[in-house]
Amino acid sequence: MxxxxxxxxxxxxxxxxxxxxxxxxxxxxxxxxxxxxxxxxxxxxxxxxxxxxxxxxxxxxxAEPDLEGDVSPISRGELLALIRIGAIFALSVALFSWVSPLAAGAVVVAGSLLVLGERRPWMILGMPVLLLLALWFLFYKVLGTAIV
Amino acid sequence: MDHLIAGFADVLIPTTLFWIAVGVTLGYVLGALPGLGKATGVAVSIPLTFYLQPVAALGLLIGIAKGSAAGSAVSAILLNTPGEPSSAPTALDGYPLARQGKAQKALKMGLYASVLGDFFSTLILIGLAAPLARYALLIGPVELCAILLFSLTFIGGLSGKSLIKGLIAAAFGVFFATVGIETETFVPRLTFGMLELDDGIALVPMAIGMLAVAEMIIQAGNVRELDTEAEKISDGATRDDRIVTASEWRRCLPVIARGTLIGSVVGILPGLGASVGSFLSYGATRRASKTPEKYGTGMIEGVAAAESADNAVVPSSLIPLFALGIPGSVIAAILIAAFILHGLTPGPLMFRQQPKLVAAVYASMICASGILLMVGYFGQNIFARIIKVPLRLIIPGVLLLCCVGAYMETSNVFSIYVMLFFAVIGFFTRKLDFSFVTFLIGFVIGPNIELTFRQSLQLLNHDAANLAKHPIAIVFILATIVTIGWIGRANTRKAASVRRQRRVRAGGQDNMQIQKGG
Structure with missing residues (x-):
């Protein structure tokens, strides 16, 4: 530190x-x-x-140097997660501007699933659909408002 | 009292009760999942409340805060992984109880202690906030500026390990609050020509980025370790292992009363936080016990002490917010945005201007305590299963909700940029221990500090000698100086003691190596 x-x-x-x-x-x-x-x-x-x-x-x-060595407070895994999730957000924002908000949302979910080690195709395809449907139901049906 | 009855009339309708129950349930789940705390839950949920009635919206958010404070005990007891740092002392005795087959007993005691601590702390809030606010109305801009500076220094000094880093975070918070068009001269400040920044940086995308997205990135970096922590807990064979017996109630009630008192006092003092409350209460209970050596092996009193104090902090931390307009915790800082959004500006004037809405908030807080008991009691088995869902399946959903929440604040993609910018800042502030809590509180009270500072300069006629006419301000300025000196010295002593311990440990290891070599 x-x-x-x-x-x-x-x-x-x-x-x-x-x-x-x-x-x-x-x-x-x-x-x-x-x-x-x-x-x-x-x-x-x-x-x-x-x-x-x-x-x-x-x-x-x-201050005296640490006897146990100066360990970095940020682990390699955390730094990689920052870069990978940052890249997913960058892609998602680009898709939001050029394709559609739906595609952007799907990329956030599917991309982060992939980054986190999920490899089951049905999960990578199914979860974005399920979450986006849930959001649509919550905002458009329950709360009666549009998101975009 | 009349207002409170009217408040209950507003709250005791099916729609409002439904949204409070949704908030409590959501909060309980978020609290139970390691890494997803109440701050994340409230920050992400604020945009969902845009379309609700004010009472229902505030009830939902208060429900999330209360539910997550109680829910964090579930993972502490079942997985030995506290949902929030404040539940760490719960794990000390809760996890051994679970391993002894008494998980249900520990979960029930955790719930009862949480509800009791939360309920009585809510009563303290109701009893104290309005009288304190009456005194606050007598305070002028010079005094208020000094009080705000004192609060920020106090929070900066106590919320992290380093006073210097805490103060840097506070200064950055105030600095970012100055972005946008200055209200007196109408000069744009640090907008870089972006019209979206003219109104300043929006709190909701910033809070979502700093709290939720940054936390998710850190969790994503440690996802494997967290996912392997789930362990199978078996239930006890006898009924007594699954319930809280009468003798345990007799032993735990005084402990809960002490925990509630400690938690409430800690909550009132800005910056201390729920972790300080739960550790203090656990320590006090252990010291007061005739068998302190048994703590850590599965004492039900340990669970009661930690959980009652942890939950008592949430309502009482709203006392400085309601009475003075100063957020004492990160939850209070985020709730300010929601309160203002729904027509309630926290501060001493709200008791005069919006007495009915304040009463409705109080009533919804009391109802949330009752709903918390029901949701926790009947949903305990379900929540115990939810926490075993791997984190890698939860993070994507939270990230999507963060984007939707940030976007809805302004219906502009710029909010997403703000969220991402502060997510990166939040990541580094957390990892480098720069206290994001102080940053956010500095950001929230920044405009007030600047306004009162301007007014003070005019009132004092730019002459420091005129401060002599404001004794309260002098007291708080002196308190700020003393706080800096006191916390600075305490930190130096702590660092010296850690160095001594390390040297002793290193010396011990050297001796062992010499002996082995010999």
């Missing part, structure tokens, strides 16, 4: 500085004279984040 803290602290400190000196001045106008600047609170928060991130880095650099 020590190394993860140092890396995240550096990333956050750089992010805070970039926000303070580049993004906030670029994205927020100074505001009319005599009124509190709209930049004030976002700027204060980023200054706060930068200082705390620097403290996080310093504290962890000064």
């Amino acid at each position: 020590r190394r993860a803290n140092v890396v995240s602290g550096v990333v956050l400190a750089v992010f805070g500085i970039a926000m303070l000196f580049a993004i906030i001045p670029w994205q927020i106008e100074p505001g009319p004279q005599g009124m509190m600047s709209p930049r004030l609170v976002p700027g204060m928060m980023m200054a706060f984040v930068t200082v705390l991130a620097a403290l996080l880095v310093i504290n962890n650099l000064r």
Whole structure:
């Protein structure tokens, strides 16, 4: 965790500085004279984040290294799940825009079943149909409203 | 009292009771499934309530929160895998009881303790919130700004392992709340030219992303381990193994009373959370016992202590929300969106402006306690089977519901982008221990902090010396400083003690190796 803290602290400190000196001045106008600047609170928060991130880095650099080794808090499986499910969502959003919301929904269910290790064809085909039918029944019949 | 009777009249109709029962059942199932907590359930369900009457909608959400707090005991007892961290102490004695063939006894005691803790904590909420709100109305913007800062610091310090990380999460929460058109100068802030961001970032897609999608991704990364944890539990041969006997009731009632009190107090204090309540109650019961060494081997009092406190936290955590408008827990933060959506703005004024709706919320909370008892009692065997469904078949359905829920907030695909963006942030905040709870609470109270800060600057005439005219604000500013110092020191001591223990352990291992070598 020590190394993860140092890396995240550096990333956050750089992010805070970039926000303070580049993004906030670029994205927020100074505001009319005599009124509190709209930049004030976002700027204060980023200054706060930068200082705390620097403290996080310093504290962890000064701390003794773990005797049992510096184990990453994120496992390989979790990182893979993030990438794979992220890819499914990307595909689903593309299908939502270019094909239909129904196809997007089916891809979310079937894709995540595949990612999670499900290989039975009847389950991969049947579950999206069942879930989409259940949603249709809940919203269009029970609640009497359209989703899309 | 008249309002409360009118509230019951609104709630005791078949449609409202039906939706409360749906909420409790759904919550019970979500709570029972490891990894799917009340926050996920409530966040995903808010969009489903768009088309319900306000009382039914709020009843449904309250039902989910209450049901999942009770349901998390099922997997703790049967699988030794708590549905939520707050049920971890339940597993300490509940799982050994299940292995002794007394699963039904443990499940029943867990349910009864949950219902009693929840019911009496609801009464405390009803009794305390309105009087506290009367005092809150006397508070001005300067005092409110100081109270909000204190709450955020307190939550940031206690909800994670590191004070620095908690404060960073809180600052990010307030920062993201500033996105959108600024209300005083009408200057767009950090919208990057996207019109969808003019109204700011919507809470529901953000909460769904941070809580539900991020959690599902983490569960997906550990799905094999979770799916292999299901074990067969056999039922006991005698009737006494399946019921709670009169002598057990006599032993457990004082334990439940203590657990309810501890849970209610913990709930009122912002940021402590249900886990602190259930562990404190379990520890207190063990210390008070004549046979503390038997705890962890299947003591029914252990289940009663943990579950009563765990469930008492949910209603009492609404006290700061109702009295001051400050969400003390992540559930309260998410419920704010639902309350506002259905015409009830949490805060001291709601008792004056919407007394009937407040009374209906109270009545639905009391009814939810009764329904929880019925659903839990009659559905126990079914829920015990549901938790054995592999997680890989549950995650896809939850992900689909997340997409539908986020989309329905604005009927725009942009909400899905917001959900995905915050899912990634939620994933890293969880894994790197940056307290997503503090982030969400910071986001929810961010606009209020900024508004009261502006008003304070004007009232104080930009001169800090004028603070002397606001003693309550000074008290809370000092409390904030003391809290930072106190939590910072406690964290440093804890870290030093962990290092010492590791050194001792490492020294012990070295000695063993030397002895083996010799």
